[in-house]
Amino acid sequence: MFCNQCEQTAKGIGCEKVGVCGKSENVAGLQDLLTHAVQGLAIVATAARKVNVADPAVDQFIVEATFACLTNVDFDPARFETWIRKAVELRNDLRTRAEAAGATIDSTAAALTYLPAVDRAGLEAQGAALNLIQSLDPNEDLRSLKQIALYGLRGLAAYTDHAAILGKKDDAVYAFIEQALADLTRTDLGLNDLIALVLKCGEVNLKAMELLDAGNTGTYGHPVPTPVPLGHKAGKAILVSGHDLRDLHLLLEQTKDKGIHVYTHGEMLPCHGYPELKKYPHFYGHYGTAWQNQQKEFAEFPGAILFTTNCIQKPRESYQDNVFTTGLVGWPGLTHIGENKDFTPVIERALALPGFPSDEERGEVLTGFARNTVLGVADKVIDGVKSGAIKHFFLVGGCDGAKPGRNYYTEFVEQVPQDCIVLTLACGKFRFFDKKLGDIGGIPRLLDVGQCNDAYSAIQIAVALANAFNCGVNDLPLSLVLSWYEQKAVIILLTLLHLGIKDIRLGPSLPAFISPNVLNVLVENFSIKPIAATPQEDLQAILA
Known part of the structure; x- marks a missing residue:
């Protein structure tokens, strides 16, 4: 493996045996292979658009599969195997439909003809042999720019997915992601072309973040300044980590009148400022700090823990039975809550665990100073x-x-x-x-x-x-x-x-x-x- 996409990469160069994030060599290879397969699908999707053959399911799959390769999102090899096979299945089906409508697909990229191995071991071998990073371009500077674009696209895919979950989509964003993934397989792009592509990633991301902002504020209201307790209340508890407001909202609905307090962790802290989330009396406070401290903090949390989106670390044995995942986040062996978003297993685990024995005050922090609040006192x-x-x-x-x-x-x-x-x-x-x-x-x-x-x-x-x-x-x-x-x-x-x-x-x-x-x-x-x-x-x- 070779992975240098995060700031903590080994020796400041790249992880070669195991990721500093906890990513194994086999998962790293499967992620590279998924990126390769999705690039083939993106080539076809881009050509299909030119003959008005559109498939929203393909668009959303490309975004989700690209997001899944972002650091600390998913470490489950079984899910990557499923996604790789689906990418090729979608590619072949869409290609048939596009060519029937008159599309010409003239790319010679290997991603366009890639066929997955028959089993997971074979897929892992394909991923290792792919050597994705070095294969981007033999020229160091062009390869660097392609990496910047690829890693930027993973972030852009994350924001696009977050917005889509709340019903906010713009076809132009999906079209750009597909075109950019396809362009990264080309060998005829020079320095200025790739610099333009990198900056275009930033431009399109502004639109994606605007969509996400509209989804968050349109659904849950504009955040307002809110003091958030850092202590806890006596009783059963669920901790929610990640970024997803909708998952939190659904969990709050499903835990009403069950005697469970719901706490935020990590980047979920600002959720306390949203009016439509604040109205739940059992949505109490914030527990812990940033993602990298979770192994110590989660070992001490006496309730169930739900991960939404990214920032998961390998759960320690002492608390792994308390951890659940949903959405794109995943870890092998953990219970995953599917698209039906039935959080019953999380709730049952919280009720079975002791919870906090008594109230504890640890002060509070302020959140909720988003643009509407700050501009209100401009x-x-x-x-x-x-x-x-x-x-x-x-x-x-x-x-x-x-x-x-x-x-x-x-x-x-x-x-x-x-x-x-x-x-x-x-x-x-x-x-x-x-x-x-x-x-x-x-x-x-x-x-x-x-x-x-x-x-x-x-x-x-x-x-x-x-x-x-x-x-x-x-x-x-x-x-x-x-x-x-x-x-x-x-x-x-x-x-x-x-x-x-x-x-x-x-x-x-x-x-x-x-x-x-x-x-x-x-x-x-x-x-x-x-x-x-x-x-x-x-x-x-x-x-x-």
């Missing part, structure tokens, strides 16, 4: 800037992780001057989410914008402020200091680059899949830079 923010009460805004957020160097973000926020405001989103905030930073004229100095899925809100806040001051976003007293771990962070970064935002500080290390020459392009065109050795250095440079 006049106060603008007045604060004009009066000098607010000197600077920092967006400090992104993915958290276990690799050393992430204490930088805690120290950075602690050292931000008192006349500055920190906006945050995604699980990177768990490095400092419980810090008491006070306020400026009634505006909290630490504003939790939401999940990584809510990056659209942060962008809209920046655009609205730029419009209010009649300037560009790059002219605002705003600095972005981002952490990254997986491919949702990659696609958000591409969206920011598409928007022309410059001087982004990125860490704790730069992606291993970016070649020196490609990095130079990013530095020259966008002034992207790694975080400094200490927060003091960056703060001094930013505020100079």
Whole structure:
């Protein structure tokens, strides 16, 4: 295997025996093989569109299969075998229909004629022999750009899937994902072509995030500032992790009047700010911190645990019987809740477990400062800037992780001057989410914008402020200091680059899949830079 798609990749180069994420060599090969098979399907789907042969089921499958290969989503080889075979079945069926309608499919890509082995062992051997990353392109720089595009597409697929679950779709987004996956098999694309493709990924992702924002707010209302307890109530308990609001909503409905308190974990924290979710009295508080701490935190949780979407780690034996998965997330041996979303097994397990023996107070944190809330007090923010009460805004957020160097973000926020405001989103905030930073004229100095899925809100806040001051976003007293771990962070970064935002500080290390020459392009065109050795250095440079 060779995998370098996440920030924690071995030795900063690539995982070759087992993934730092816990991905085995055989699962890594199956994921590569699924990507290969889906590329073949994408070639056909792109050609089929030209003769008006559309298949929404194919479109959605491509998105889901691409999302399933994102870091910490699914580790179950049985599911990957099913998806690989389905990809080829869909490809052959769609090709027959498309060619009958007059489509010409002239690609010579191996993905177009790939045939799966007869058993899983054979599939694993095919995946190992494929050597997906090296096969993208022999040229280091072209391969680097193709990797950036592929990993960006996995993040884009995630947001597209999240939005589709809430009924928000745009055919143009699906068409682009298919075209881009197909283009990555081509050998005639040069440096400028691939740079354009990478930036186009960012442009299309802005639309996908807009759809997701509309799905979340249209279904559950605009988030409002909400204090969230960090302690717990006596009684039975269910913990929900991941990102999916609909799964949480369905679980809350199914647990009404059952004497079970439902808690959030990780990126589910911002769900407490949504009015349609807040109305459930048994939706109580937040337990734990970021995804990488789950093995310790889950071992101490006395109830059932439900994973939605991504960020699962290998469950320890002490609590694995308490863990359930749904949607695309999966781990071999765990009970998976299917598309019927009947959470009865989760509820029964929670009722069988002891729950918390007594109430416990651990303070609270504030969430719910998405765009609607922040823009609702825009006049106060603008007045604060004009009066000098607010000197600077920092967006400090992104993915958290276990690799050393992430204490930088805690120290950075602690050292931000008192006349500055920190906006945050995604699980990177768990490095400092419980810090008491006070306020400026009634505006909290630490504003939790939401999940990584809510990056659209942060962008809209920046655009609205730029419009209010009649300037560009790059002219605002705003600095972005981002952490990254997986491919949702990659696609958000591409969206920011598409928007022309410059001087982004990125860490704790730069992606291993970016070649020196490609990095130079990013530095020259966008002034992207790694975080400094200490927060003091960056703060001094930013505020100079």
